[in-house]
Amino acid sequence: MNATAVDKWSSGSSPFNVTWGKLMMWLFLVSDAFTFGALLISYASIRAAADSWPNPEEVFSAFPFTHAKIPLGFVSLMTFILIASSVTMVLAVRAGALKDRHGVVKYLGLTIIGGLLFLSSQAWEWAHLIMEGMTISSNPWGPPQFGQFFFLITGFHGSHVLSGVILNTIVLIKALNGDFDRKGSYQMVENVGLYWHFVDLVWVFVFLAYYLISA
C-alpha cells in the first residue's frame, strides 16, 4: 500500500471522496435493492409454481380516453414519463454543481411534475384493474396471486415515487429559500437525485418482471 492510500484510509477524509450524506444514500439504495429484489424474486417463485399465469399483454391493454386495446401501451407511456423525469433530475443535479439556482428550481420542478404524472397514471391503472375485477383476492384472468403481487410490488414502487416527490419538493423549497446558496453547496440535490434514479432503475425491473416476460 502506498502512502496516499494509507492517507486516504486514515481518519479525516472519506476514502470514497464523497460526502457523508451521499455515501449513506448509496448504502441505503444497496439495501433497498435487496428489498425490491426479494419482492420480485418471490413473485417469480410463485409464478414458477403456478399451473397457469395470465398473459400481461391481455391484462394491460387498456388506455385512457379510448376503448381501443393497445397492449402495453399505457405502461410504456408511464415508463417514458419516468425516464424523462430522470433526465430532468440529472439536469437539476448539473445545475446544482454549477451553483445555478434558477436551473435547479426549473429542472426540479419539472421532475416533480413528472413524478406526479407517473403517480396519477398509476392511480388510473389501479382503478381500471379494480373495476375489471382484479383485487388482492380475485383475478378474472387467472390465479389471484397475480393481483396480489401486482398491487404489492407496484404499490411499494409507487410509495417510493411518492416519497421521492416529497423529498424533491422539500429540496425545491430549500433551493427557493436560498438555503443552498448560504451553505455554498447543492449536495442535497445530488443526494435526492440518486434516490430518484433508483426509483427509475427499479421500475425497469418491475417492467421486465411484470409486463414483458410471459413464458
Place this chain on the structure above:
Amino acid sequence: MAQAISVRSVMMVFWILFIVTIVEVAMAVYWPEELPRGILDFFLVMFTLVKAYFIVAEFMHLKYELRPLIIMVLSPMILFIWFILAFIIDGTWWGYLKHWMGL
C-alpha cells in the same frame, strides 16, 4: 466531479433508454408464436440489464466515482445470482410437486 455531467451524454442515454424500451415492447407484443418464448425472455433480460447499466453508470454517475465506492455498491449484487436461481428452482419444484404428486 458533478461538473463533468455533459448535456450531450445525458440526452444520448435518454435516447438509448427510449429506443431499447420501444424495441422490448415491440418484441414482447409481436413475437411469433412458432419461436420459443425462452429466446424472447433471454433478450428481454439482456435489454433490461443494458438499461440498468446506463441508469446506474450515467444517471447515477457511478462510473465516475472512485473505485472503492463502485466495488462497495456493486459487489453485494453478486448475491442476486444465488437469490434468483435458488428461488426460481424452488418454485418450479413446488409447482411440480403440486401438479404431479397431488399436494
